[in-house]
Amino acid sequence: MKPRHKRLLLVVVALALLGLGATFVLKAFRSNLVFFYTPTEVFAGQVPQGQAFRIGGMVLEDSLKRKDDGVTVRFAVTDSIENVPVQFTGILPDLFQEGKGVVAQGRMDPQGVFVADQVLAKHDENYMPPEAAEALERARKIKMESE
Amino acid sequence: MIPEVGHFAVILALCVALAQAFFSLVGATRGYVNWMAVSRPAAYLLFFLTTFGFCCLVISFLTNDFSVLNVASNSNSQLPWPYRLAASWGSHEGSLLLWVLMLSGWMAAVARFSKGVPNDMLSLILGVMALVAIGFYSFLLLTSNPFDRLLPPAMDGRDLNPLLQDPGMVIHPPMLYMGYVGFSVVFAFAIAALISGRLDTTWARWSRPWTTIAWAFLTIGIALGSWWAYYELGWGGWWFWDPVENASFMPWLCGTALMHSLLVTEKRGSFKVWTVLLAIITFSLSLLGTFLVRSGVLTSVHAFATDPERGVFILGFLVFVVGASLVLFAWRAPKVGLGGRFDLVSRESALLANNVLLVVAAASVLLGTLYPLFLDALGLGKISVGPPYFDAVFIPIMAPAMFLMGIGPISRWKKSSVPDLALKLKWAFVVSIVSSLLLPFTMGTWSLLVSFGLLMAVWIALAGIVNLWTRLKQMSRGEGRTFWNSVASLPNSYYGMLCAHWGVAVFIVGVTLVNGYEVEKDVKMSLGNTVTIGNYTIRLDALKDLEGPNYTGVEGSMAILVDGKEVDRMFPQKRLYTVQQMAMTEAAIDTGFTRDLYISLGEPLSDGSWVVRVYLKPYVDWIWGGAFLMALGGILAVSDRRYRKASQPENGTEGVTASS
Numbered sequence: 001m002k003p004r005h006k007r008l009l010l011v012v013v014a015l016a017l018l019g020l021g022a023t024f025v026l027k028a029f030r031s032n033l034v035f036f037y038t039p040t041e042v043f044a045g046q047v048p049q050g051q052a053f054r055i056g057g058m059v060l061e062d063s064l065k066r067k068d069d070g071v072t073v074r075f076a077v078t079d080s081i082e083n084v085p086v087q088f089t090g091i092l093p094d095l096f097q098e099g100k101g102v103v104a105q106g107r108m109d110p111q112g113v114f115v116a117d118q119v120l121a122k123h124d125e126n127y128m129p130p131e132a133a134e135a136l137e138r139a140r141k142i143k144m145e146s147e
Numbered sequence: 148m149i150p151e152v153g154h155f156a157v158i159l160a161l162c163v164a165l166a167q168a169f170f171s172l173v174g175a176t177r178g179y180v181n182w183m184a185v186s187r188p189a190a191y192l193l194f195f196l197t198t199f200g201f202c203c204l205v206i207s208f209l210t211n212d213f214s215v216l217n218v219a220s221n222s223n224s225q226l227p228w229p230y231r232l233a234a235s236w237g238s239h240e241g242s243l244l245l246w247v248l249m250l251s252g253w254m255a256a257v258a259r260f261s262k263g264v265p266n267d268m269l270s271l272i273l274g275v276m277a278l279v280a281i282g283f284y285s286f287l288l289l290t291s292n293p294f295d296r297l298l299p300p301a302m303d304g305r306d307l308n309p310l311l312q313d314p315g316m317v318i319h320p321p322m323l324y325m326g327y328v329g330f331s332v333v334f335a336f337a338i339a340a341l342i343s344g345r346l347d348t349t350w351a352r353w354s355r356p357w358t359t360i361a362w363a364f365l366t367i368g369i370a371l372g373s374w375w376a377y378y379e380l381g382w383g384g385w386w387f388w389d390p391v392e393n394a395s396f397m398p399w400l401c402g403t404a405l406m407h408s409l410l411v412t413e414k415r416g417s418f419k420v421w422t423v424l425l426a427i428i429t430f431s432l433s434l435l436g437t438f439l440v441r442s443g444v445l446t447s448v449h450a451f452a453t454d455p456e457r458g459v460f461i462l463g464f465l466v467f468v469v470g471a472s473l474v475l476f477a478w479r480a481p482k483v484g485l486g487g488r489f490d491l492v493s494r495e496s497a498l499l500a501n502n503v504l505l506v507v508a509a510a511s512v513l514l515g516t517l518y519p520l521f522l523d524a525l526g527l528g529k530i531s532v533g534p535p536y537f538d539a540v541f542i543p544i545m546a547p548a549m550f551l552m553g554i555g556p557i558s559r560w561k562k563s564s565v566p567d568l569a570l571k572l573k574w575a576f577v578v579s580i581v582s583s584l585l586l587p588f589t590m591g592t593w594s595l596l597v598s599f600g601l602l603m604a605v606w607i608a609l610a611g612i613v614n615l616w617t618r619l620k621q622m623s624r625g626e627g628r629t630f631w632n633s634v635a636s637l638p639n640s641y642y643g644m645l646c647a648h649w650g651v652a653v654f655i656v657g658v659t660l661v662n663g664y665e666v667e668k669d670v671k672m673s674l675g676n677t678v679t680i681g682n683y684t685i686r687l688d689a690l691k692d693l694e695g696p697n698y699t700g701v702e703g704s705m706a707i708l709v710d711g712k713e714v715d716r717m718f719p720q721k722r723l724y725t726v727q728q729m730a731m732t733e734a735a736i737d738t739g740f741t742r743d744l745y746i747s748l749g750e751p752l753s754d755g756s757w758v759v760r761v762y763l764k765p766y767v768d769w770i771w772g773g774a775f776l777m778a779l780g781g782i783l784a785v786s787d788r789r790y791r792k793a794s795q796p797e798n799g800t801e802g803v804t805a806s807s
Contacts, residue, residue: 024543033536090760
């Protein structure tokens with residue numbers, strides 16, 4: 001092979017690999033997107049079946065119950081219109097509180113309970129998790145339209 | 148009085164930067180020697196004024212001057228003094244002042260340590276840096292003045308975010324910023340080269356040490372942040388693919404690519420255009436990181452303020468810098484000639500592949516970080532991209548790069564032969580395959596992912612040893628040197644490369660083993676209860692109340708038993724910081740060479756027991772050890788003799804160059 005051809009080959013191989021890489025990255029990207037839903041949307045059955053997603057809102061007052069093992073908790077997330085029951089096994093974040101904003105990631109089980117594998121609360125006392133704020137905002141709009 | 152003096156010093160600094168940018172850039176392009184002479188003293192003056200301003204802020208914090216808004220919002224009279232010091236860069240305003248302090252420091256360093264660089268080139272470089280400085284000084288003064296007064300003064304401050312009250316947080320931001328801002332130097336070198344049209348191997352040699360040292364700082368900064376997350380957030384994770392982490396990781400990936408491509412540009416004159424483009428991209432990603440973290444686009448512990456004005460300013464500045472550099476690049480780059488030719492199998496090819504892989508990795512992180520923000524900004528819904536995406540993408544992209552890391556440094560420039568490489572590396576290859584298949588059994592169960600990770604690590608480590616051995620053998624045979632004489636005569640940059648590559652191997656061992664064999668247990672514990680994890684039995688002996696300087700809390704006393712005998716005691720805490728009423732989990736960690744034992748107190752239950760989380764994390768400290776070795780490698784490489792006489796021509800070190 002002439003040097004020029006070799007160089008061309010190198011460029012072609014590099015481009016092919018780059019294309020392959022890009023395809024693969026985009027595929028991984030698409031299959032790992034986690035969408036966000038408000039409790040109202042969950043209640044309306046708009047959520048994907050068997051796929052992980054996020055919900056956000058406020059932790060309903062007096063909804064926190066603990067099972068006998070001490071590490072499994074149940075609480076409800078509300079956007080002031082609908083409540084979604086959530087079950088979580090593990091340790092809740094330090095800033096998790098009833099009546100405060102929360103975001104949970106997980107799946108719906110057949111009984112209509114959201115089984116969370118991750119619960120996020122805000123980072124300090126000033127801020128609300130953006131998804132929780134979004135859920136309340138969407139609920140407020142729905143209420144205003146219905147009035 | 149002191150804050151006003153500091154404020155005034157920073158305003159003066161902006162004026163100096165304006166003058167410096169004008170005189171340096173115009174002087175250099177028109178060839179006015181007198182004008183160019185301004186740039187060096189101006190850099191020193193800028194550094195002096197900014198340091199002065201910064202000290203004024205530090206004094207306000209140390210003396211609890213609560214008539215300064217910044218101090219009142221981020222400090223408290225009960226706060227121990229090291230944290231009052233750290234609080235001066237713990238806020239948005241203070242951290243920007245730190246940013247410009249670093250920038251002026253790098254400018255002064257360039258002015259001081261670039262004796263070999265011709266005057267007009269140095270003027271251009273400092274002029275470009277002064278332009279960047281103008282942007283950030285105006286941002287500081289117009290939108291985020293750290294010296295603003297609070298009238299009437301507060302009785303006491305609102306305290307520093309408890310998450311930031313930690314020794315790691317005292318040094319993490321300065322290190323990270325040294326890295327971020329350090330990339331402005333190579334950016335300025337690249338822009339100066341494009342303006343002057345002098346893009347040659349000497350240019351690459353000037354830029355290399357600056358890039359490497361900035362990269363080393365960034366490495367340490369990221370590692371410290373990860374270490375902090377591990378012990379301070381209380382839940383034992385060391386990397387979350389959080390957008391804020393990604394913001395620092397993207398410049399790191401591109402900076403790594405840049406270091407390697409600068410090597411080719413210096414040694415072979417190739418990749419010139421690519422190197423310049425990488426320099427621009429790396430610094431742009433640093434700016435993007437600043438934008439993401441500082442604009443409040445991301446709500447996290449880093450986003451202090453959700454102030455749209457600030458976000459718009461940085462975004463505008465970012466667009467200006469990236470746009471102007473790319474236009475300049477498009478205009479001037481075609482005039483840059485091609486470099487030396489090289490064969491398909493050669494060190495150039497290996498480094499090219501390394502560059503492509505690192506940039507693809509950075510691009511995939513960028514996609515995962517920005518796409519959710521775009522959707523949100525356009526009102527198309529909220530999504531999140533979590534660790535599964537990054538994990539799925541990262542391992543396959545980095546695996547070939549790890550494989551090449553063994554081959555690249557041992558192959559020859561220009562043309563290398565496959566049989567020769569195979570001959571040199573066959574034992575390293577066989578041993579790494581066999582050991583990676585067998586080693587997982589010593590840890591318990593065998594898994595493919597663990598085996599694969601170990602294969603990469605052992606391969607990199609052994610290939611480094613083979614490389615060193617071959618080189619020493621060549622030297623003692625070819626030049627008749629003794630073994631120790633050969634060891635001593637190899638350049639520091641070569642050892643730096645080995646050290647950094649071994650650091651990668653150590654890092655991979657840590658990541659692989661902690662992912663493969665970590666044990667986590669969440670249990671409910673009352674006094675006297677035990678939990679068993681690995682060989683260890685942990686018993687909760689006592690709970691006592693805790694009284695800190697600015698917090699109250701509970702401390703558990705845990706006995707660690709091995710075969711029924713007590714070997715250690717650990718004291719996890721739950722704190723409540725009184726000013727902000729914020730609960731914090733202080734994990735107790737028993738650090739070891741081969742494992743960490745990690746205990747944190749979860750929540751108290753109504754019957755007086757606690758939910759407790761215990762982890763056994765094998766080899767987790769190797770993650771940060773590896774990062775430290777990488778940074779050490781960078782520092783070794785910069786300490787190389789040849790950089791200290793950079794003005795002299797190439798002194799025969801061809802062939803013993805480092806790829807770090």
